[in-house]
Amino acid sequence: MAEKVVLMPQKQPSEDLLVVDNLHVDFLNAERQVSAVRGVSLHLKKGETLALVGESGSGKSITALSILQLLPYAVRSEVTGSIRFGGREMIGAPESEMKRIRGNKIAMVFQEPMTSLNPLQTLEKQIGEVLTLHRGLGKAEVRTHVLELMKLVGLPTPEKRLNAYPHELSGGQRQRVMIAMALANDPDLLIADEPTTALDVTVQAQILKLLKDLQKRFGMALLLITHDLAVVRKMADRVCVMNKGLVVEAGVTKQIFDAPQHDYTKHLLASEPKGEPLGPSPDAPVVLEAKGVKVWFALRGGLLRRVVGHVKAVDGIDVTVRRGQTLGVVGESGSGKSTLGNAILRLVNSDGSIRFQGRELQGLAERDLRGLRKDIQVVFQDPYASLSPRKTVAKIIGEGLRIHDIGASTAERDRMIADILEEVGLDPAMRHRHPHEFSGGQRQRIAIARAMILKPSFVVLDEPTSALDMSIQTQIIDLLRDLQQKHDLAYLFISHDLKVVRALCDEIIVMQSGKVVEHGPAKQILTSPREQYTKDLLKAAFDVVADSDPAVPSSDMGTIHRIVS
Template sequence: MTAPLLSVRDLSVAFHQEGQASLAVDRVSFALDKGETLAIVGESGSGKSVTALSIVQLLNYPAASHPSGEILFKGRNLVGAGEEAMRRVRGADITMVFQEPMTSLNPLHTIERQVGEILKVHRGLRGAAARRRTLELLDQVGIRDAESRLGAFPHQLSGGQRQRVMIAMALANEPDLLIADEPTTALDVTVQAQILTLLKEIQGRLGMAMLFITHDLGIVRKIADRVCVMLKGQVVEAGPTAEIFAAPQHDYTRRLLAAEPKGEPQPVAAEAPVVVRTDGLKVWFPIKTGLLRRTTGHVKAVDGVAVTVRTGETLGVVGESGSGKTTLGLAVLRLIASEGPILYLGRDIQGFDAAAMRPLRREMQVVFQDPYGSLSPRMSVAEIVGEGLKVQNPRLRAAERRARVARALADVGLDPATMDRYPHEFSGGQRQRIAIARAMALEPKFVVLDEPTSALDMSVQAQIVDLLRTLQATRNLAYLFISHDLKVVRALANQVVVMRHGQVVEQGPARQIFESPQTDYTKALIAAAFAIETTRDDVVAQ
C-alpha cells in the first residue's frame, strides 16, 4: 500500500495564556489520500479550523504549541518545519480557502493584483499571461463579467464574490491539497452548488485531495468521501460518509444530523406600526474609466426598491451574492449614500446629517456578515459589547455596564467569564454571537441582520433562530434579515423579498413565496435550497 498524501497522527494543539495552557485539539488522527475528500464537521469551537491551520503551520507561535503529534505531508513532517520550508509548501502544494475572505484579502490591492501575485510567485506568470489566467480562474468560480471586476477592491465586492475570489486564488497553482474552511459559507444556494461542482471537477482533473471543513451537513454528504466528527477538540466518530449518515454511532453525531432551524415566526398584527419604509430606493455606484476617471456608467446595486418592516415583523431579503441584499440593508441604516425616501417611525431620515442620526444609532443596529472584520482585534469582548453602552449611555457606571455585557453574552449562548478575552481567541461562530450580543445590548427597535447565522453550525443556527424569535417577541423588534440560507429565512421571516441584480423580482408573505413562487428565479433558489434539505432529511430518517 502507498502512503497517504497527508497523515495527521496523535495531533494536539495547546494555547498558552498567562502561564496556563488549554487544549484546543486533543490527540486527533486522520489520513487523506490523493484525490480523496475528507470532511471535518462539528460545532464552532470544536477544533476544526485549528486542526486545519496546524497543517499549514499558521498558528500563532509560541502562543500555540503542539504538545504531541506529527503532520506528514508526502512523508515529510510539517510540525516544526522552518518558515522558509513552509513558504514553499503554502500556496503551491497546499492551499487554503479561509472562512472569512475580507480578512484574507488585502484591502489596498485590486483583485487582479492579488490573484496575479500568486501566479507570479509560484508560476512565474506576468503581464498578459497572468491576466488571461486570472480571467480564466474568476470565470471558473462564477464571477459574472470577470473582466470588469479585475480593477475592483475587496470592499467593492459582495461577501460571496470575495469568497469566490479566495477560491480562485487557492486553485491558481493546481495544488496537491486544498484545505477549504467553510468555503461556501457566504454563497447563495445556487452558486454553492456551482462551486461544489467546480471543486469536484478540478479535483477529478488534478487528482487533488480536499480537506473540507464545514457545519453544513448537506454539503458534507454531497462532496465528502469520509467524515470526521469533532467535539471539544477530539474526534468522536469517523468513517465513510454514507455510513456516518445512515447509522451514526455517537449521540453528538445523531444530534448534528437532526439539528436544523424549525418552526415559523409569530404572526404580526395588521395594525402593527411601520418601523421602516422605503420607496424607490436607489444605490448606484459610478464606473470611472480613462485617465481623467470620467463616469461612463453605473453599477445599479439597488435600483428602485420599496420595502416595509413593521413592529414585531421580520422581512427576509434573499437572492444571489451581489444581488444588492447587503447594500439595501446598509442604505436603510444610512451607512451608505442612497436616493429615495427612507422613513423611520414616520420620519424621513434620508436628509439627516451625522449629528441628527446619532441619537437614532442606538435604535437602529446591525449585525454584519463578517464578524471578525467588524470586531476590533485590539479590544476585549467586554469592551466591544460595552462600547455602544458607553457611547449611548455615558452615565452608566462601569459595574452596571459590565453586568449588562454579561447578560448580553449569556443571551447568545456565550460564557460571560470569557468577556475579557479577545476576538482571535474565539471560533468564527463564537465571534458571530459576540456581534449579535453587541447589537442587542443597546435594546434597539430595528435590527439589520446580515447573514447572522452563516458562520454557525447547524445546532447553533437553531439556537440563534430561537434566540432571535425570543428577543423579537419580548422586545417587539423589527428585523431586516438578509440571508442566502432559505431554511433559516423560512423559520424567521413573515415577509420575503427576492432580489436579483439590484431589483426586487418577487415579494410577499413568506408562506406564499416558499409554497407558490411565481418567478423562475425564485423557483430555482428554492429548488436548490430544499433539494439539499430533502436529501439530509431522507438520510436522517433511514
C-alpha cells in the same frame, strides 16, 4: 471520565497523501493552558474528500492550520504528534520548505475572505501574485490566467473587475476570489475552511460542483471543514466528527449519516433551523418605510476618469417593516441585498425616501442620526472584520452603553454585558478576552450581543447565521425570535440560507440585479414561487450539489486544464 470515541472500521488506504497522527495543539499563556486539539488522527489520499465537522470551537480549523503551520503568532502554542504530507514531516519543517508547499502543493480557502484579502491591492494583483510567486509567469500570461480563474468561479464581468478592490465586492464574490487564488497552481491538497459560508445557494452548488470536477480530473485531495451537513453528505467520501478537540466518530459518510453511533453525532444530525415565524399583529404600526431607494455606483474610465456608466446595486426598491415582523431579503451574491440594508442604515448614500417611525432619515445630519442609532442596530456578515481586534469583548459590547449613557455605573454596565453574553450562549467569564481568541461562530454571537444590548426597535441582520454551525444556528434563531416576541422587534433579515429564512421570516422579497423580482408572504414564496429565478434559488437551497446537476461544461474544463497545466 474519558470522552467516548467511535471509530468505524475502515480500509486503510495504501498510499496516503496526508497522515495526521496523534496531533495535540495547546495554547499557552501565563495563566493557563488551553488544549485546542487532543490526539487527532486522520488520513487522506489523492482524489478523496474528507470532511471535518463539528460545532464552533471543536478544533476543526486549528487542525487544518496546523498542517500548514499557520497557527496564530499572537498566541504561544505547542504542537506535538506527527503531520506527514507526501511522506514528509511537516511539524518542525523549516520555513523555506513550508513556503514552497503553501499555495503550491497545499492551498487553503479561509473562512473569512475580507480579513484574508489585502484591502490595498486589486483583484488582479492578489490572484496574479500566486501565479507569479510559484510559477514565474509574465505579466501578460498572468492577466490571461487571472481572467480565466475569475470566470471559472463565477465572478460577473471579470474584465471590469481586474482593478477592483475587495471592499467593492459582495461577501460571496470575495469568497470566490479566495477560491480562484487557491486553485491557481493545481494543488495536490485543498483545505477548504467553510468555503461556501458566504455564498448564496446557487453559487454554492456551482462552486462545490466545480471542486468535485477538479478532483475527478486532476486527483486533488480535499479537506473540507464545514458545519453544513447537506454539503458534507453530497461532497465527502469520509467524515471525522470533532468535539472539544477530539475526533469522537469517524467513518464512511453514508455510515455516519445513516447509522451514527456517538451521541454528539446524533445531536448534529438532528440540528436544523426549526419553528415558525411569529408575524406582526394585524394592527402593528409601521416601523420603517422606504420608497424608491436607489444606490448607483459610478464607473469611471479614460484618462480623465469620467463617469462612463453605473452599477445599479439597488434600483428603485420599496420596503415596509412593521413591529414584530421579520422581512427576509434573499437573492444571489451581488443582487444588492447588503447594499439595500446599508442604505436603510444610512451607511451608504442613496436616493429615495427612508422613514423610521414616521421620521425621514434622508438629509439628516450625522449628529441628528446619532440619537436614532440606539433604536436602529445592525449585525454584519463578517464578525471578525466588524469587531475591533484591540478591544476586549466587554469593551466592544459595552461601547454602545457608554455612547448612549445607558447604565448608572460601571458595575451595572458590566452586569448588563454579562447578561447579554449569557443570552447569546457565551460564558460571561470570557468577556475579558479579545476577538481573536474566539471561533468564527463565537465571534458572530458577540456581534449579535453588541446589537441587542441596546434594546433596539429595528435591527438589520446581514447574514447573522452564515458563520455558525447548525446547532448554534438553531439557538440564535430561537434567541432572535424570543427577543422579537419580548420587545416587539422589527427585523430586516438578509440571508442566502433559505432554511433559516423559512424558520424566521413571515414575508420575503427576492432580489436580482438590484431589483425586486418577487415579494409576498414567506409561505407562498417558499412553496409556490411565481418567478423562475425564485424557483432556481429554492432548488439549489434544498438540493445542494444534486446528482442531477449538470457537469461543468467541456469548454470550462478546457479552461481549467490551460490554467493548471
